Amino acid sequence: MVLTLPLALLLGLACLLLLASPWPxxxxxxxxxxxxxxxxxxKPVWGLLVMLALVPFEGLFSAADAxxxxxxxxxxxxxxxxxxxxxxxxxxxLLRQLPVRRLRSNxxxxxxxxxxxxxxxxxxxxxxxxxxxxxxxxAVGLVLFSLTVLFGRDLDLPALARVLVLSVASTCVVALLSxxxxxASRAIGLLADPNYFALLISVALPLALLLxxRAPRWPQRLFWLAPLLLLLAGLGRTGSRSGLLVxxxxxxxxxWHYREHxxxxxxxxxxxxxxxxxxxxxxxxxxxxxxxxxxLEVLASLKSGVKAYADTSLARRSAYVVxxxxxxxxxxxxxxxxxxxxxxxxKTGYAIAFSIRGLPVELYRxxxxxYLGMFSEVGLPGGLLFVGLILLSLRNCQxxxxxxxxxxxxxxxxxxxxxxxSCLALSCFLFFLSVPSxxxxxxxxxxxxxxxxxxxxxxxxxRP
Numbered sequence: 462m463v464l465t466l467p468l469a470l471l472l473g474l475a476c477l478l479l480l481a482s483p484w485p486x487x488x489x490x491x492x493x494x495x496x497x498x499x500x501x502x503x504k505p506v507w508g509l510l511v512m513l514a515l516v517p518f519e520g521l522f523s524a525a526d527a528x529x530x531x532x533x534x535x536x537x538x539x540x541x542x543x544x545x546x547x548x549x550x551x552x553x554x555l556l557r558q559l560p561v562r563r564l565r566s567n568x569x570x571x572x573x574x575x576x577x578x579x580x581x582x583x584x585x586x587x588x589x590x591x592x593x594x595x596x597x598x599x600a601v602g603l604v605l606f607s608l609t610v611l612f613g614r615d616l617d618l619p620a621l622a623r624v625l626v627l628s629v630a631s632t633c634v635v636a637l638l639s640x641x642x643x644x645a646s647r648a649i650g651l652l653a654d655p656n657y658f659a660l661l662i663s664v665a666l667p668l669a670l671l672l673x674x675r676a677p678r679w680p681q682r683l684f685w686l687a688p689l690l691l692l693l694a695g696l697g698r699t700g701s702r703s704g705l706l707v708x709x710x711x712x713x714x715x716x717w718h719y720r721e722h723x724x725x726x727x728x729x730x731x732x733x734x735x736x737x738x739x740x741x742x743x744x745x746x747x748x749x750x751x752x753x754x755x756x757l758e759v760l761a762s763l764k765s766g767v768k769a770y771a772d773t774s775l776a777r778r779s780a781y782v783v784x785x786x787x788x789x790x791x792x793x794x795x796x797x798x799x800x801x802x803x804x805x806x807x808k809t810g811y812a813i814a815f816s817i818r819g820l821p822v823e824l825y826r827x828x829x830x831x832y833l834g835m836f837s838e839v840g841l842p843g844g845l846l847f848v849g850l851i852l853l854s855l856r857n858c859q860x861x862x863x864x865x866x867x868x869x870x871x872x873x874x875x876x877x878x879x880x881x882x883s884c885l886a887l888s889c890f891l892f893f894l895s896v897p898s899x900x901x902x903x904x905x906x907x908x909x910x911x912x913x914x915x916x917x918x919x920x921x922x923x924r925p
Contacts, residue, residue: 501545505553506615508546509608509904514624515539516900517632517661520651543601546608559611566610566910567857571850576603578843579799586798595800595898602903609907618876618908619675622668629665630688632658633695648698659704660890662696664901667711667882674719675875703893710889711882718862718878773815780811781828788837796840802828802895805837831891847897851888854906857913858884864916877912884909 475495501508515538553559579599586592609616636648636658647655669689676682696704716723784806788797797805803825806812812824828834836844858881865874884905896902 498545501542502549502553504615505546505549505608506612506617508542508549509605509612509616510621510624512539512542512546512605513621513900513904514628517628518651520649520653543604547604550608550611554611563611563614564607565914566907567913568606568850568853568906568910571846571853572606575843575846575850578795578846579839582795582839582843583799585795586801588798588801588804591801591804592799598898599799602898602900605900606903606907609904610910613907613911613914616908616911618880619672621908622671622879626665626669626672626685626688626692629661630669630691630695633662633691636695636698637691647700648695650695655699656701656703656894657896659696659699659701659707660887660894660896660899661901662692662699663704663707663711663886663890664883664905666692666696666708667715667879667886670715671875671879675872703890707886707889711886714885715878715882718875777811777815777826778829780809780815781806781826781830782833784809784811785828785830785833785837789841792837792840794840794842796836796838796843799838802834802838827895829893829895831895831897834895835897850906851891854884854909855881855888857909861909861912861916864920868919873915877916880905880908880912 519539550559554561579596583589583592583596632650633648636650648658649655650658650661652658652661666689669685669692672685673682673689676685696708785802788802788805791797806826806828807824812826815826816823828837832844832848835847839847858877861877862874862881865871865877887899887902887905890896891902
């Protein structure tokens with residue numbers, strides 16, 4: 462009741478401002494928007510789920526921004542949700558509706574130390590404008606990490622798994638239906654690059670497997686099997702070799718986690734296993750695009766060295782490593798400055814050699830390796846702290862899994878294992894893409910710290 466008058470005044474003010482603006486037709490939407498804001502205040506974790514569900518569709522928002530020009534940039538749903546969640550979180554903390562101790566995380570010491578080196582490197586950057594732009598992008602990830610840690614206790618992890626799987630699988634349907642119209646016949650979903658799309662699929666696959674394995678009934682298991690198959694088909698259509706390597710690694714670790722179940726399956730269902738293998742192995746090459754098979758064949762010739770004429774992609778990646786090593790040798794402590802790798806690369810002869818169409822924009826290339834980018838742009842101490850942050854997050858999942866297995870709680874152990882696999886897939890993909898501010902990365906870091914905190918609190922409750 463205390464907020465009734467301020468809300469009424471806010472609604473009236475919003476209507477008047479919209480009526481006086483160039484968009485008076487938006488005035489009737491003021492009341493639904495205020496109602497949605499009230500719901501978001503009561504359930505802020507729903508806003509976080511919506512933001513993550515929209516990540517595979519970000520290409521649509523980018524296209525809308527490009528079509529609308531600078532006047533429409535900044536008004537996407539994701540950005541409005543983010544600003545609303547920041548305001549709600551700050552207000553609830555100030556009003557003590559949320560205790561500050563909810564921000565507990567064992568990742569904060571490493572993260573704050575990393576930010577200290579990051580800001581120092583930014584201060585000494587020779588391209589301050591570009592470094593500030595990179596900081597702005599990183600700030601989005603830091604906000605998502607803080608929101609995930611803050612609202613972690615209200616976050617339903619199975620619901621999060623469903624949201625991520627369904628959102629990525631839906632873009633796989635789009636990709637499979639429009640492969641012939643996408644660049645080089647490689648599926649990109651609603652994004653701009655097939656490897657970025659493969660990253661999303663690699664993160665969603667362990668969660669889809671979780672939903673299949675932990676489904677209580679066969680109809681539900683068959684339902685979640687459909688998105689799992691869509692994700693696998695979408696991964697094959699991306700033609701991403703890095704995606705294939707990451708998925709094979711996560712499947713191997715998942716098999717180790719379920720080794721007792723697999724032993725039972727092999728013993729009791731050996732005939733079905735052999736039949737499935739006999740069908741899948743011959744069909745796999747036929748289902749994969751011919752270009753993907755050719756790209757895989759190039760990997761077999763790597764023992765004799767990288768040949769630029771055989772695969773320009775691998776040759777470019779080798780050049781990134783050479784240039785990154787030079788930057789680290791010249792600026793070992795603070796790096797060249799956040800976001801400056803493309804400028805340093807453009808100064809070398811590799812930039813001209815790998816320019817496909819001779820356009821100036823093609824001279825500026827990312828490191829295509831987040832770790833290499835961190836070491837070269839932020840310096841060795843900052844890069845090591847970032848790597849430590851990733852390793853500690855993986856350790857959090859391992860500790861949580863062991864704890865819940867020792868307590869005889871296979872459901873929570875499976876959650877820790879599969880979210881850990883998704884985090885592992887992300888950490889492995891960082892070797893192939895420069896995505897230090899990816900939303901999935903920072904949300905996964907927050908989830909792993911929450912999983913560890915849950916396990917530690919449960920273990921502390923056992924002690925006398």
